[in-house]
Amino acid sequence: MQSISRRQFLASTVAAGAAGVVLPLISPRAVQAGAPSIIRADTRVIEVAGRAANVFGLVQPDGTHGLVTPAANDFRVRLENALNVPP
Structure with missing residues (x-):
């Protein structure tokens, strides 16, 4: 079994955490969510x-x-409220 140093473990943990934050921001689903539909x-x-x-x-x-x-x-x-009553 190959062992890794504490520095390698921390670096890989930080990389995995950063990927978890960055990847949803650039995914196609995030791009599709852009502007809201208007009703x-x-x-x-x-x-x-x-x-x-x-x-x-x-x-x-x-x-x-x-x-x-x-x-x-x-x-x-x-x-958008087009009714004659307040929201």
Whole structure:
């Protein structure tokens, strides 16, 4: 069995710790997490049993309703309040 010196052990421990800090910063997942998605809380009118109903909902910048994101992704979102009530 090969032995290592205390200096080699400490140097390898510091290198492993630094890798644990630096690698997540440069990983593709960290790059993807960049800017948050923007959604707007707003009201809209839908038809329920032949009658108009005002409902609350989330609207994406492209006009689609709701928010869909893969489960494996980090969830970063900025919510803009377009309701007539304070947050």
